[in-house]
Amino acid sequence: MLVDYHIHTAHSTDAKNTLAEYCERALEIGLAQICFTNHCELDKERNDNFIVFNDQRQPIDQKGIERLFNDINRGREQYEQNGLDVRIGIEIGFFPGIERQVDFLTRNIQVDYVLGSIHCLDHICIDSSKEFEYYFADHPAQVMINNYYQAINDLVSCGLFDAVAHLDVYKKYGIDYYGRDITYIPEDLLNLIFKNILVKGVALEVNTAGLRRIGQIYPSGDILNLAKTAGIDRLVIGSDAHCVEDLGKGLNEGYECIRNHGYSEVCTFKNRQPTKIRPAGKVREKPKTVIGNP
Numbered sequence: 001m002l003v004d005y006h007i008h009t010a011h012s013t014d015a016k017n018t019l020a021e022y023c024e025r026a027l028e029i030g031l032a033q034i035c036f037t038n039h040c041e042l043d044k045e046r047n048d049n050f051i052v053f054n055d056q057r058q059p060i061d062q063k064g065i066e067r068l069f070n071d072i073n074r075g076r077e078q079y080e081q082n083g084l085d086v087r088i089g090i091e092i093g094f095f096p097g098i099e100r101q102v103d104f105l106t107r108n109i110q111v112d113y114v115l116g117s118i119h120c121l122d123h124i125c126i127d128s129s130k131e132f133e134y135y136f137a138d139h140p141a142q143v144m145i146n147n148y149y150q151a152i153n154d155l156v157s158c159g160l161f162d163a164v165a166h167l168d169v170y171k172k173y174g175i176d177y178y179g180r181d182i183t184y185i186p187e188d189l190l191n192l193i194f195k196n197i198l199v200k201g202v203a204l205e206v207n208t209a210g211l212r213r214i215g216q217i218y219p220s221g222d223i224l225n226l227a228k229t230a231g232i233d234r235l236v237i238g239s240d241a242h243c244v245e246d247l248g249k250g251l252n253e254g255y256e257c258i259r260n261h262g263y264s265e266v267c268t269f270k271n272r273q274p275t276k277i278r279p280a281g282k283v284r285e286k287p288k289t290v291i292g293n294p
């Protein structure tokens, strides 16, 4: 079976398409299970903590998340009858100081999967085309990368997340901005992160959005090698689709990459409990075409 564990619907401010459109597509391309992971950004110093209902932005809060989950629960039943397993997740943007709020929020919602991400450093979104330069301009590559992984270490150490997303996403704009310097790897810090990942039982995400952006999966092979050597045993995989065309995109490469690094299983989550599955088969990336008269 094949799964995609990173998907944004139009409830996220930067995404489009409905749950139904994603579910139809998932069945078409041969996915057995998908998990919706809409954004939950909680930084009051920024202007991106919204959730969208019927094209209307609302501040994200527990009520908004409950409404989002009700929408997903209502929509998913008919697809589960058609053989598509639909899970409810959330992608929370982490920054130091948000721990108690994340703890409270995730205790009070019925959620299958809580994915943690670092999108911002010093309240600046480093994976936004509009913002990354404001941070990069003041920080040489090594400093930026060290700061980023310190934040990742805080994220995995707080024990509030089931998985850590797109581990080297700073490369998205960093490759063009910094050139070769972006390949710097703070090995000691990464090994500390992997140790804490193991202690806290966090899964490491293999995110294929990087293939669409910079021609490589997040994280890159050298970091996955370090993870494997450190004994990381839980992986999750997702396309990070923000539109239905990107659902499942790159997953065939992603699954191959996992196998090439010596892994034979990925995790799924229900009520925040992981279950390992053995991926088999291929995503049918190209949609079915109707063959008519030439």
Ligand SMILES: [Zn+2]
Residues within 6 Å of the ligand: 091, 117, 119, 165, 166
């Ligand atoms: Zn993200």
Ligand SMILES: [Zn+2]
Residues within 6 Å of the ligand: 006, 008, 091, 240
């Ligand atoms: Zn995402």
